[in-house]
Amino acid sequence: MGGFKYIKTAGHGGRTPGKIEASLNEKLNNVKWGEYRMGDLFDISNTLSFNADKLVSGSEYDYVTRTSLNQGVLQTTGFVNEENINQAGNWSLGLLQMDFFYRKKPWYAGQFVRKITPKFALREKSILFFTALLNKQKPKLLSVLVRNVDDTFLNTIVRIPTKDGKIDFDFMEAFIAELEAEYIEKLETYLKVTGLNDYNLTTREQQALNKFENLEWKEFYIGDLFEKVKTKKLPYKADKLPKQKMGKYMLPCLTSSFKNQGLNYFVPKEGATVLKNVISIPQNSDVYRAYFQSREFTVLSDAYAICWKFGDLKPSQNQYLFMVLCINKVTDLPIYSYKNKLGGWNVVKNKYVTLPIQNGNIDFEFMEVFISAIKKLFIKDVVLYRNKKIDTAKKVIQ
16 A cells, blocks of 8 residues: 555554553554555545435435434435445445444435545454544544545545554554453443443333333423522633633533533533533523433523422432423424524423322332333443453453
């Protein structure tokens, strides 16, 4: 493979990549790097597109669009025709947020989607490394016009681990294996702390699932159950704030975005109203989805927080999560958009929310057990994935 030059740095230093106790940053500093032109590594090409209304139901192929959600997959589809199928083993590039997603199975494309095809023999265990490499180019691609994306991509110079004049796949695979092992360890700790490492349903949890269809429900004014939390107005503009923790900018702040539960910027803690264990709702958005905020944050703009005020009981996290689902049944509707706004708390507080009751009272016990069961149902695949990855990591380390 031509068109590249090497950057000589320190070698591996005699360390075996993949040992958990070694510093990942140290390994990145000690490996040798080579400079490569993207156009020497990948092809970028247009894809023949389909409108969604031409697709048929099925699960054989992914229908990939420019969305950043769900790995770019809008829906799965059955067979349409052979001419428009993109084969597996490449990346899609959505020309909206410039997200690269690896395609493990054949796929159809919507409009404004490119296909990125490797020119080298790609090894499966290095796919994550190259996916991260590709997505590091997002800021550069977002800074140019769409018509210039192809040339910008092809002429970008990137640094890749290199050994003896060739791409060092062995290092990539060992590095990714160690990185996965560290995150799996963190995941295992989280599962133990939250009690989710056991996904087997208890008798009470199974009974709660069985009971759901026969529940008695009652409508309540949201304003009778919750009150808006007063917060100090902050002197910051979102577009001027960091999107990662930086210096004194350590407190997540809430805006109307639905991404990351509305917490996409950071502000100083000093002078801010610090909130926790409340529900957040946007008031000037395309999506009016409520979220339970279990960690410290503050409100910046175009959103607000509400807390429970009804009765003497202080709801648990599970009970709050259940009520968030009920609130979203009346706020997160397709009829609302940026042009057709839901409105703020003065509107929402007068809407009805439907909650389960027993003997005329809100059934908090059911909420608690039901959400516990739902968590286990969702976490089962995560626990199985963790177990599989731990077994794989042990084999690599050995």
